[in-house]
Amino acid sequence: MLKDFRILVVEDDSLMREFLEETLRRAKYEVESVGSGPEGLSCIRNGSYDLILTDIKMAEVGGMEILVEASRQLPDCKVIMMTAYGTIENAVEAMKLGAFDYLTKPFSADAIEVVVKRAWDYHSLLLENRRLKSELVDRYSFRNVIGKTPKMQEIFDLVTTVAPTKSTVLITGGSGTGKELIAKAIHYHSDRKEAPFVKVNCPALPETLIESELFGHTKGAFTGAVSDKTGRFEEANSGTVLLDEISEMSSGVQAKLLRVLQEKEFQRLGSGETIPTDVRVVATTNRDLRRAIKKGTFREDLYYRLNVVRIHLPPLRERKADIPLLVNHFLEKYSSKNDKKIAGVSETVLEAFYSYHWPGNVRELENFVERAVVLSKEEKELLELEDFPPELVTFRAEGGEEVVKPGQSLMEIEKVLILKTLEAYRGNRSRTAKVLGISTRTLRNKLAEYGLKKDSYYQPKLSI
Numbered sequence: 001m002l003k004d005f006r007i008l009v010v011e012d013d014s015l016m017r018e019f020l021e022e023t024l025r026r027a028k029y030e031v032e033s034v035g036s037g038p039e040g041l042s043c044i045r046n047g048s049y050d051l052i053l054t055d056i057k058m059a060e061v062g063g064m065e066i067l068v069e070a071s072r073q074l075p076d077c078k079v080i081m082m083t084a085y086g087t088i089e090n091a092v093e094a095m096k097l098g099a100f101d102y103l104t105k106p107f108s109a110d111a112i113e114v115v116v117k118r119a120w121d122y123h124s125l126l127l128e129n130r131r132l133k134s135e136l137v138d139r140y141s142f143r144n145v146i147g148k149t150p151k152m153q154e155i156f157d158l159v160t161t162v163a164p165t166k167s168t169v170l171i172t173g174g175s176g177t178g179k180e181l182i183a184k185a186i187h188y189h190s191d192r193k194e195a196p197f198v199k200v201n202c203p204a205l206p207e208t209l210i211e212s213e214l215f216g217h218t219k220g221a222f223t224g225a226v227s228d229k230t231g232r233f234e235e236a237n238s239g240t241v242l243l244d245e246i247s248e249m250s251s252g253v254q255a256k257l258l259r260v261l262q263e264k265e266f267q268r269l270g271s272g273e274t275i276p277t278d279v280r281v282v283a284t285t286n287r288d289l290r291r292a293i294k295k296g297t298f299r300e301d302l303y304y305r306l307n308v309v310r311i312h313l314p315p316l317r318e319r320k321a322d323i324p325l326l327v328n329h330f331l332e333k334y335s336s337k338n339d340k341k342i343a344g345v346s347e348t349v350l351e352a353f354y355s356y357h358w359p360g361n362v363r364e365l366e367n368f369v370e371r372a373v374v375l376s377k378e379e380k381e382l383l384e385l386e387d388f389p390p391e392l393v394t395f396r397a398e399g400g401e402e403v404v405k406p407g408q409s410l411m412e413i414e415k416v417l418i419l420k421t422l423e424a425y426r427g428n429r430s431r432t433a434k435v436l437g438i439s440t441r442t443l444r445n446k447l448a449e450y451g452l453k454k455d456s457y458y459q460p461k462l463s464i
């Protein structure tokens with residue numbers, strides 16, 4: 001099969017032209033060739049090529065003009081110059097003007113193949129890079145941030161409105177609610193999307209290092225600073241910096257950050273030079289910053305600077321209608337990753353998902369689904385309750401109230417546990433017994449002890 005790589009040969013020496021054509025066709029490239037400069041120009045203006053091989057010295061129109069026209073008309077096209085011995089200065093000149101490479105005549109078929117292969121590799125890399133970049137933009141478009149509940153729709157509207165502006169954004173919400181995902185969506189919806197998105201994980205950085213991590217340092221600024229270092233703010237110039245878990249920042253660094261936000265400039269550690277910066281700051285926290293201000297651990301002025309636009313991600317239990325969509329999204333993701341054909345989860349699982357408290361929010365749901373998919377048997381199409389961790393089976397009474405309270409007797413707790421498990425497993429005694437680690441006979445005896453008949457303990461209910 002021919003490679004998807006079109007080559008144009010411009011060469012006035014017919015023997016040379018035939019030799020090139022034949023060599024390149026043998027290597028499975030798509031080749032077109034012309035015997036003069038003017039013909040070459042006309043091809044460039046009317047066609048599309050990925051690579052041009054041109055002789056430098058030709059009557060009327062030479063290789064240099066071909067190069068200049070190609071860079072004007074076909075910006076992605078590479079040009080390789082062919083030069084006779086003794087005219088190498090021209091080739092060097094051509095390289096300065098942006099030629100990809102040059103070949104000195106006479107050359108072997110192998111030499112051509114090596115140079116052309118390099119251009120082809122380069123071209124493939126460029127395409128792959130573009131594909132990945134557009135995938136990235138796609139990944140953080142709202143197609144992959146799931147949410148149809150009004151609360152999430154409101155957040156998407158807010159992201160769309162605020163993304164193109166320069167405003168600082170503070171994203172709050174519990175662990176695993178999607179704060180980082182929203183931060184990325186902001187970046188990839190802004191006109192900064194081609195520039196870097198740089199994440200700084202504040203709690204992971206020791207107090208002594210965070211300042212140099214953010215602003216960089218000069219050689220000798222402190223013991224161990226053996227060379228100059230570029231900080232994250234410099235790295236992210238024209239892009240976005242995500243300050244993850246900002247409440248964990250020391251007061252000294254908070255003061256410096258405030259200055260960056262106010263003056264749009266900073267200094268590297270150990271340097272007097274002021275560096276201007278154009279960076280959009282997005283910060284996240286799962287702490288209550290107002291409380292931190294009251295406690296004196298967070299600067300109030302910094303809070304107001306960060307809190308220009310606030311996006312709060314509600315816990316998953318407050319947007320349960322999104323659960324089925326999220327489940328499908330993660331099922332698709334992990335099924336294709338693991339080569340499985342899982343189509344969905346059973347209704348019982350969905351019921352359990354609806355009544356579960358989700359302390360770890362969307363991340364916990366994602367982990368549950370990933371684990372279930374990975375561990376599921378080949379032929380399985382629907383995931384059942386037994387595929388999920390036992391804590392999913394609701395141990396909470398209605399309204400999320402704790403079932404187990406101090407002062408209860410073991411008998412009472414045992415009864416609630418058995419009934420709740422039976423409810424979750426839709427009255428299936430053998431599964432219930434298995435999960436509880438008792439025999440079905442013991443289960444039957446316990447139920448008899450409570451005076452319960454089979455159909456009195458299972459009523460499907462959905463607390464949506």
Ligand SMILES: Nc1ncnc2c1ncn2[C@@H]1O[C@H](COP(=O)(O)OP(=O)(O)OP(=O)(O)O)[C@@H](O)[C@H]1O
Nearest residue numbers: 144145146174175176177178179180181286362363
């Ligand atoms: N609305 C959503 N749609 C799809 N995936 C989501 C959504 N929200 C969160 N996720 C996924 O859940 C996981 C956790 O999200 P993310 O890291 O953004 O949360 P976080 O709030 O930053 O968590 P933490 O507080 O633990 O840092 C990620 O894999 C993310 O892709």
Ligand SMILES: [Mg+2]
Nearest residue numbers: 179180244284
């Ligand atoms: Mg996070």
